[in-house]
Amino acid sequence: MHASIIIADDHPLILKGLTDFLNEKEYNLVGSAVNGKEAFELIASKKPDIAILDIQMPFLSGLEVARKCRDLELPTKIILITFEKDETIYKEAKTIGIYGYVLKEFALAEIENCIAAVFKGKSYFSPELIEFLEIAEPPEEWELLTPTEKEILKLIAKNNTGVEIGHILNVSPRTVEKHKSNIIKKIDLSHKQNSLLIWVKENQDCFL
Structure with missing residues (x-):
């Protein structure tokens, strides 16, 4: 069974690229948004298994959307996609229970593994990010x-x-x-x- 997914990104090319990729792989894509407010509304109404969110978006950032979902105890698991290799953002993502963190330059190569892991309730963070930040990941x-x-x-x-x-x-x-x-x-x-x-x-x- 494929997870139900919504995606949100304010960059039209990235949104289209991800949409095309997920459709081609026959994922159950139930909606897409171009800003954080739309993304949150989609998550609240459709309650997808997974939401793939850009971090930097108008109105609400991916992290703010994730925090609102956590506060409302919505069941959707959040995956962030970003160009940011930032330890502060990484730590905040961990603190608010983000399941996945994928760097955009590797998004198409990694997103399937990330979705598969997150759907099973496991977290997935881009290996390149972990290496770049030199973070010791728990075994x-x-x-x-x-x-x-x-x-x-x-x-x-x-x-x-x-x-x-x-x-x-x-x-x-x-x-x-x-x-x-x-x-x-x-x-x-x-x-x-x-x-x-x-x-x-x-x-x-x-x-x-």
């Missing part, structure tokens, strides 16, 4: 963990002991060990001594 296993398990990994990365983590989280050291055991299972580590600590240290740039 894939990160998505499998509960908020408490993630918090424990962050505390391990800051060199806290099991007892100290228990104090911080207001749980017993035994509960902390149980969480650690669950984490080891989820990320498929061996049960060798310190295997979790080694894994955290290898990935600690993502946790700190």
Whole structure:
């Protein structure tokens, strides 16, 4: 089943290029817009699975549209397309729960992979963007963990002991060990001594 999609871009050529591409690939394109206000109205009325939005648009930016969708708890997953390789925008996109971020120069090459990932509930950010910003992306296993398990990994990365983590989280050291055991299972580590600590240290740039 193809996801229902709307697209919005104030550059006619880019909008046409994307429209033609998605139609050619037989995606379920249910609407297009030339500014942020139109885009938001389309999302609110049609509630598509995915909205592909330019960041810089008249009336509302792609980020502002995404923020309004989040505040109204609309189910549409947002993908941003942009020429911007900007860490501030990237971090804001992450904060407001953007699912995809594709650079326009790679849009046609990457958009299918991005849509496929986002439709399954996974995020997709242009590898070139991540490389350019030199951002440490969390390992894939990160998505499998509960908020408490993630918090424990962050505390391990800051060199806290099991007892100290228990104090911080207001749980017993035994509960902390149980969480650690669950984490080891989820990320498929061996049960060798310190295997979790080694894994955290290898990935600690993502946790700190």
